[in-house]
Amino acid sequence: MSSKNMYLVTVPAGFEAEAKEEIKRLMPNAYARSMFFKGNILVECPRSVDLTSIAKTKETTYIGKIFPIDKIVKISKSRESIAYIHDEIVQLDKLQKGERFVVRCRRRGKHEFTSRDVERELGSMLEESCGALADLRDPQKIVIVQIFQNQALIGIAEASDIVEKKIKVFKKYKHGERPLTRAEHKIREAIKIFGLEIKRDFMVLDLGAAPGGWTKVLASLAGKVVAVDPADLDSSVESLPNVTHLKCKAEEIPKDIGRFDLIVNDMNLDPAKSAKIMVNLAGLLKKGAPALMTIKFVTRNRKKHIAEALEILKAEYKDFKVKRLPHNRYETTVFMRKA
Numbered sequence: 001m002s003s004k005n006m007y008l009v010t011v012p013a014g015f016e017a018e019a020k021e022e023i024k025r026l027m028p029n030a031y032a033r034s035m036f037f038k039g040n041i042l043v044e045c046p047r048s049v050d051l052t053s054i055a056k057t058k059e060t061t062y063i064g065k066i067f068p069i070d071k072i073v074k075i076s077k078s079r080e081s082i083a084y085i086h087d088e089i090v091q092l093d094k095l096q097k098g099e100r101f102v103v104r105c106r107r108r109g110k111h112e113f114t115s116r117d118v119e120r121e122l123g124s125m126l127e128e129s130c131g132a133l134a135d136l137r138d139p140q141k142i143v144i145v146q147i148f149q150n151q152a153l154i155g156i157a158e159a160s161d162i163v164e165k166k167i168k169v170f171k172k173y174k175h176g177e178r179p180l181t182r183a184e185h186k187i188r189e190a191i192k193i194f195g196l197e198i199k200r201d202f203m204v205l206d207l208g209a210a211p212g213g214w215t216k217v218l219a220s221l222a223g224k225v226v227a228v229d230p231a232d233l234d235s236s237v238e239s240l241p242n243v244t245h246l247k248c249k250a251e252e253i254p255k256d257i258g259r260f261d262l263i264v265n266d267m268n269l270d271p272a273k274s275a276k277i278m279v280n281l282a283g284l285l286k287k288g289a290p291a292l293m294t295i296k297f298v299t300r301n302r303k304k305h306i307a308e309a310l311e312i313l314k315a316e317y318k319d320f321k322v323k324r325l326p327h328n329r330y331e332t333t334v335f336m337r338k339a
């Protein structure tokens, strides 16, 4: 068991920094770090301090649920992990014979089991091994299993020790503002970092364009932008005279829409799928012309996603440069040229 108190705190996604500051204000000697999956913070503090009781009495803005955690264990994606988690929980020795309990699992990542599988199977295993009684309605103890890909955060807490606070701030920006402004920064950064020259007569194909931050910036630099996305563009972008919105998937683009001087792709797709689309559409790009694609890290295995995407892209593109743009740990950006 850890020599410190540990907690998993859920916070609104995108507000991890603010939430960490809030936690530091509540408990100056706490150490708080963001988990890989947005909206989750792991807090460690000395045994003498108890975040649960502090948060119960203090006014907070960003804190949602607080789960006391006893241990972090490594698991695999296979179903055997459930038995392994069971053994680790038994070792905690916090669930006694005859106690009413419930297993609450939340799983993030890819596994060969669901959260429900964990709740059901772990529940029956613990009934058998500890002689405790599964009771969904009136449990005395909660068995906490919070899975983040290959890590399981486990804990056993009194039902009253699981705090759920009301989050007061969910959005940083007014409706429509946030994605546009942030995406605009992103494309400007990419243009600068890769030294991308966009000429006044350029025809640009923008894949995954909605709500239109990239399209807006590109339309201010190039001759024409064809923005492809099944979702709506912001009306301020849709109405630009040199923007055409193709309201369809990139896979459905007609082959005769023209020849382009630049293709950009910010589709939130699995990187391998996104790369295949880039290869299929390479015929629309002039020889030697540049292309940009963001590789979304849909799992923690960043290197694998980058390697897979580049391997596919090699069929039609060359001169690859891969850069992590500042402010985004969930993706990386690839610059390339049509071979």
Ligand SMILES: C[S@@+](CC[C@H](N)C(=O)[O-])C[C@H]1O[C@@H](n2cnc3c(N)ncnc32)[C@H](O)[C@@H]1O
Residues within 6 Å of the ligand: 179, 180, 183, 184, 207, 208, 209, 210, 211, 212, 213, 214, 215, 228, 229, 230, 231, 248, 249, 250, 251, 266, 267, 268, 269
């Ligand atoms: C991160 S957003 C793009 C933001 C955009 N670059 C901007 O500046 O506003 C990802 C977009 O990809 C789009 N998308 C996902 N799959 C797609 C596909 N197969 N074809 C076209 N667009 C797709 C989604 O609809 C979503 O609007």
